[in-house]
Amino acid sequence: xxxxxxxxxxxxxxxxxxxxxxxxxxxxxxxxxxxxxxxxxxxxxxxxxxxxxxxxxxxxxxxxxxxxxxxxxxxxxxxxxxxxxxxxxxxxxxxxxxxxxxxxxxxxxxxxxxxxxxxxxxxxxxxxxxxxxxxxxxxxxxxxxxxxxxxxxxxxxxxxxxxxxxxxxxxxxxxxxxxxxxxxxxxxxxxxxxxxxxxxxxxxxxxxxxxxxxxxxxxxxxxxxxxxxxxxxxxxxxxxxxxxxxxxxxxxxxxxxxxxxxxxxxxxxxxxxxxxxxxxxxxxxxxxxxxxxxxxxxxxxxxxxxxxxxxxxxxxxxxxxxxxxxxxxxxxxxxxxxxxxxxxxxxxxxxxxxxxxxxxxxxxxxxxxxxxxxxxxxxxxxxxxxxxx
Numbered sequence: 001x002x003x004x005x006x007x008x009x010x011x012x013x014x015x016x017x018x019x020x021x022x023x024x025x026x027x028x029x030x031x032x033x034x035x036x037x038x039x040x041x042x043x044x045x046x047x048x049x050x051x052x053x054x055x056x057x058x059x060x061x062x063x064x065x066x067x068x069x070x071x072x073x074x075x076x077x078x079x080x081x082x083x084x085x086x087x088x089x090x091x092x093x094x095x096x097x098x099x100x101x102x103x104x105x106x107x108x109x110x111x112x113x114x115x116x117x118x119x120x121x122x123x124x125x126x127x128x129x130x131x132x133x134x135x136x137x138x139x140x141x142x143x144x145x146x147x148x149x150x151x152x153x154x155x156x157x158x159x160x161x162x163x164x165x166x167x168x169x170x171x172x173x174x175x176x177x178x179x180x181x182x183x184x185x186x187x188x189x190x191x192x193x194x195x196x197x198x199x200x201x202x203x204x205x206x207x208x209x210x211x212x213x214x215x216x217x218x219x220x221x222x223x224x225x226x227x228x229x230x231x232x233x234x235x236x237x238x239x240x241x242x243x244x245x246x247x248x249x250x251x252x253x254x255x256x257x258x259x260x261x262x263x264x265x266x267x268x269x270x271x272x273x274x275x276x277x278x279x280x281x282x283x284x285x286x287x288x289x290x291x292x293x294x295x296x297x298x299x300x301x302x303x304x305x306x307x308x309x310x311x312x313x314x315x316x317x318x319x320x321x322x323x324x325x326x327x328x329x330x331x332x333x334x335x336x337x338x339x340x341x342x343x344x345x346x347x348x349x350x351x352x353x354x355x356x357x358x359x360x361x362x363x364x365x366x367x368x369x370x371x372x373x374x375x376x377x378x379x380x381x382x383x384x385x386x387x388x389x
Contacts, residue, residue: 005347012118018223030301049274059282087230101361110183118266129259136253142193181210201249208359209240216335216355232334238313318378
């Protein structure tokens with residue numbers, strides 16, 4: 001296969017766009033820093049919507065907007081790369097507008113533009129899960145933040161044995177909520193408690209998917225594959241939930257949680273306030289603390305619809321697998337399933353490098369069997385949990 005070289009001018013535009021994207025910490029900036037404190041107050045009162053506070057923005061949105069305006073994506077010569085970079089440029093502009101609108105009424109409408117809303121079909125899948133999956137596991141033994149950090153570090157060390165040059169990390173922070181990846185770092189809330197039965201699934205979700213694709217993407221000539229092409233979140237989160245299935249640890253409670261996120265986003269868009277959305281989850285059998293977290297995630301910054309994409313991304317990937325699609329190219333970086341034909345074009349032309357890492361869970365022969373069985377349930381996600389009606 002002959003290798004196609006992208007022009008220096010095209011790569012310079014890509015690198016500049018990737019640098020701008022990498023200078024943003026969008027998800028951190030739209031997530032409250034006082035969620036744990038507010039949770040305690042809410043548990044004691046529950047009389048009105050909680051008041052969240054957010055971290056100061058490290059870079060002014062106006063500065064980001066000006067830097068973005070100076071990137072001339074219209075001049076990219078390669079048609080495939082040009083399409084991908086123009087779409088990413090539009091997405092970054094939208095995210096910057098959302099940062100400007102943080103914690104205002106405008107934020108929710110901008111969020112729908114970025115992530116979409118919960119479609120009737122997706123809501124039907126979510127409702128079916130809550131109607132049919134009632135058997136949930138007990139709390140069980142939990143790992144505190146230092147213990148989970150040690151587990152995550154061991155997983156990172158495994159990947160460093162594969163490639164000593166990779167640049168990924170894990171750390172505990174008191175200004176994050178739960179467990180999340182930002183850039184090349186796994187961030188763990190110092191107050192986190194992770195069920196032992198869920199620990200490996202969470203490791204494969206965060207390290208085995210988000211950090212693995214970050215490593216592979218940053219090693220590409222097209223650097224935006226590291227920070228993420230437009231719309232990458234949905235497929236990334238779908239892949240991360242597939243990892244939970246592949247390692248055999250998608251639990252009934254977790255599937256119900258994904259469904260609850262979809263329905264909470266829809267309730268928010270339909271006019272429910274925080275307390276009403278929280279109460280609906282409690283009435284559906286969710287523990288009060290879990291219901292608070294799900295509701296907070298949907299209502300943060302004025303209404304973030306991102307949580308609807310987990311179940312949607314999973315369903316789309318199951319349909320992809322059921323139709324004979326493969327996952328191999330999806331490890332090359334962070335991009336949407338919709339852009340797979342464009343990534344295949346770049347790969348076929350020899351533009352892209354092979355992945356430096358592959359998710360560890362795929363080393364288990366049973367993983368492929370689990371994924372194939374799950375693909376057969378693409379139209380009936382409730383059936384992913386054995387024992388569902």
